[in-house]
Amino acid sequence: MTNTQAPRARQERFASAMEAREYDFCVVSAPAAVAYLTDVDPRGFSDHGTTVLVDRDANTVLVTSDADGAAVAASGYQGRVTHWSHGPSALADREAVMRGLAVGLPYGQEARGAFDWRSRAVWEPFVSRAHPGWVIGEAEQVLADASRVKDEDELRRLRQAANLADIGYTAVVDRMTPDLRVHEIVRNVDRSLRAAGGGGYWSPLEEPAGVTGWSHYPHGSIVTLFDRLPETGVLDVAQLLPFGIHPLSENYAGAIAATIALSEPGPALRSQASQLTDAMQAAIARIGPGVTTGEVHAAFASVLADHGTTPAEDVIGYGLGTGLTYPLIAAGTSDVLEPGMVFTVRASSDVPGVPGIVYQTSLVVTGTGHELLNIVPLRLIHLY
Amino acid sequence: MSSHTITTPAVCLTAGATMPLIGFGTHPLRGEEATRAILEALDVGYRSVDTATRYRNQDAVGRALQATDIPRDQIFVTTKLPPDAVGYERETLEKSLTDLGTDYVDLWLMHWPPGGSAGVSAWEQMVGAREAGLVRAIGVSNYRVALLDELHRATGVYPEVAQLQWSPVHFSQRYLTACTGRGIVVGAHSPLRSARLSDPILARVAAAHQASPTQVIVRWDVQHGVAVVPKSSHRDRMVANLDVGWFQLSDDEMTAIDGLTELE
Numbered sequence: 001m002t003n004t005q006a007p008r009a010r011q012e013r014f015a016s017a018m019e020a021r022e023y024d025f026c027v028v029s030a031p032a033a034v035a036y037l038t039d040v041d042p043r044g045f046s047d048h049g050t051t052v053l054v055d056r057d058a059n060t061v062l063v064t065s066d067a068d069g070a071a072v073a074a075s076g077y078q079g080r081v082t083h084w085s086h087g088p089s090a091l092a093d094r095e096a097v098m099r100g101l102a103v104g105l106p107y108g109q110e111a112r113g114a115f116d117w118r119s120r121a122v123w124e125p126f127v128s129r130a131h132p133g134w135v136i137g138e139a140e141q142v143l144a145d146a147s148r149v150k151d152e153d154e155l156r157r158l159r160q161a162a163n164l165a166d167i168g169y170t171a172v173v174d175r176m177t178p179d180l181r182v183h184e185i186v187r188n189v190d191r192s193l194r195a196a197g198g199g200g201y202w203s204p205l206e207e208p209a210g211v212t213g214w215s216h217y218p219h220g221s222i223v224t225l226f227d228r229l230p231e232t233g234v235l236d237v238a239q240l241l242p243f244g245i246h247p248l249s250e251n252y253a254g255a256i257a258a259t260i261a262l263s264e265p266g267p268a269l270r271s272q273a274s275q276l277t278d279a280m281q282a283a284i285a286r287i288g289p290g291v292t293t294g295e296v297h298a299a300f301a302s303v304l305a306d307h308g309t310t311p312a313e314d315v316i317g318y319g320l321g322t323g324l325t326y327p328l329i330a331a332g333t334s335d336v337l338e339p340g341m342v343f344t345v346r347a348s349s350d351v352p353g354v355p356g357i358v359y360q361t362s363l364v365v366t367g368t369g370h371e372l373l374n375i376v377p378l379r380l381i382h383l384y
Numbered sequence: 385m386s387s388h389t390i391t392t393p394a395v396c397l398t399a400g401a402t403m404p405l406i407g408f409g410t411h412p413l414r415g416e417e418a419t420r421a422i423l424e425a426l427d428v429g430y431r432s433v434d435t436a437t438r439y440r441n442q443d444a445v446g447r448a449l450q451a452t453d454i455p456r457d458q459i460f461v462t463t464k465l466p467p468d469a470v471g472y473e474r475e476t477l478e479k480s481l482t483d484l485g486t487d488y489v490d491l492w493l494m495h496w497p498p499g500g501s502a503g504v505s506a507w508e509q510m511v512g513a514r515e516a517g518l519v520r521a522i523g524v525s526n527y528r529v530a531l532l533d534e535l536h537r538a539t540g541v542y543p544e545v546a547q548l549q550w551s552p553v554h555f556s557q558r559y560l561t562a563c564t565g566r567g568i569v570v571g572a573h574s575p576l577r578s579a580r581l582s583d584p585i586l587a588r589v590a591a592a593h594q595a596s597p598t599q600v601i602v603r604w605d606v607q608h609g610v611a612v613v614p615k616s617s618h619r620d621r622m623v624a625n626l627d628v629g630w631f632q633l634s635d636d637e638m639t640a641i642d643g644l645t646e647l648e
Contacts, residue, residue: 383499
């Protein structure tokens with residue numbers, strides 16, 4: 001059971017962020033945003049469309065299917081909840097519920113509302129030219145502002161999630177044998193995480209602010225094998241095994257990735273792995289209060305440039321909260337790091353046509369620098 | 385508890401180091417809690433401390449080693465090399481030594497067979513570290529007998545200690561005999577966590593000796609010559625786990641406890 005006071009504190013921060021951007025209300029449906037505002041994770045819900053409406057006084061309404069009422073109750077959420085009826089008339093009923101909430105907004109024609117992209121399909125029928133102040137896509141920015149610096153409760157959850165990620169990592173590495181089937185790897189991790197009190201996980205396919213497109217969550221499994229199609233067969237020991245683990249603890253996310261070599265890599269691959277290690281370590285070493293996200297990326301790119309290569313991607317890190325969030329650690333960005341910000345830093349190196357190298361760890365910015373939250377090594381793991 | 389001196393039995397390893405058969409397990413303690421618990425354990429009489437790179441508490445163990453007035457050479461320190469450190473053995477050991485605040489460890493174990501293999505290249509590095517005086521003894525953890533033999537075939541050196549999950553439920557006479565025949569001391573990790581302390585046989589034996597089931601398990605390990613590392617944060621339990629020299633299990637009792645195994 002989560003701390004029932006925690007969502008209230010986050011709702012108030014969210015309302016303050018809305019006020020700063022001069023919005024009267026916000027509507028969000030991205031799972032990470034719903035979880036942030038209510039401590040309810042809708043990712044496994046029966047019906048799509050779970051939505052949260054927040055006004056500038058931090059009045060908050062959770063709108064969800066009655067089929068998911070038990071899950072909401074089990075979450076411990078004690079705020080206002082409105083349900084639509086699950087079943088054949090669910091869409092019409094949901095529309096009626098949403099219309100009632102929209103009409104009930106006390107802001108009139110001049111109201112300024114921010115929506116996230118995920119809520120667009122739910123609310124678009126009510127967003128018309130009559131309401132020019134209703135802006136699609138801006139709620140992500142409000143969430144980014146509100147969740148930028150973590151409070152003590154959030155840091156506690158993120159540390160727990162990081163610990164679960166480490167447990168999952170050791171369950172992969174310690175039990176890895178070349179003859180394992182992929183589903184056995186997944187099962188080992190799942191069992192370890194459950195034994196440690198973990199349950200859910202988020203999908204690495206989620207984009208910042210939790211936008212997952214329109215497929216039903218979850219996308220895959222607790223262990224994601226990068227650069228591979230879903231498979232249940234025996235591993236190919238000639239190929240690298242890059243994998244990621246993204247557990248949730250009280251809706252807050254852990255995120256690690258590592259790359260295992262199941263057979264001896266050649267000199268070129270070793271060199272590539274070593275360069276990425278150096279670049280990743282340089283980027284992490286740069287992280288501290290007052291430094292900009294762009295400077296962190298520049299430290300990363302500089303090491304690769306010394307080796308005559310360029311980064312495979314412009315983004316090497318994301319804010320971490322109830323999923324991936326802003327700010328990004330990306331080329332040319334200028335967000336200034338502050339104590340209490342939590343990031344996952346991820347770097348990869350493409351190997352055309354085959355699984356490549358991926359390193360990922362998470363950290364919290366401290367008053368003097370940063371603190372790594374994970375034990376996962378930022379180097380190729382030799383298990384052969 | 386009776387008012388007698390607690391004496392800790394010990395075993396001589398093949399390269400000459402003397403290892404207490406009862407040590408203090410530190411997982412999952414971290415930070416100040418770990419330092420406090422280790423100092424408490426040293427105070428009640430433990431002279432062996434078991435940690436690992438993976439436990440992320442080597443610095444806490446190090447602080448305890450610095451804080452205690454017990455000389456370093458009277459404390460047997462075990463740490464472990466994680467399988468993901470294969471290829472980076474020396475750096476990992478140096479980090480362990482730095483965190484522990486010591487210039488040698490008494491026992492360095494390979495924590496898990498890397499990739500399910502014997503990890504010959506890592507074992508060669510471990511042998512080298514022993515020759516360099518950075519470690520006094522070397523061993524493995526969670527290894528099957530076939531892998532122990534593979535290390536010997538490749539390097540001519542057997543592990544001195546083979547640690548694995550070991551309790552009455554996990555007892556394997558075959559493994560014990562195989563190790564003993566190769567001069568290897570079996571080490572027990574998770575000796576109490578994985579045991580069924582409420583088992584009627586354990587209860588009966590404990591009642592017969594006016595001991596607790598956990599004391600019976602530690603005593604059973606010691607009489608088998610198995611090095612055991614129970615963990616507790618509570619002083620009274622630390623004392624109880626160490627204080628097993630005042631009673632002896634009979635052959636019938638040992639056999640009855642052996643029979644609790646679910647492996648064979």
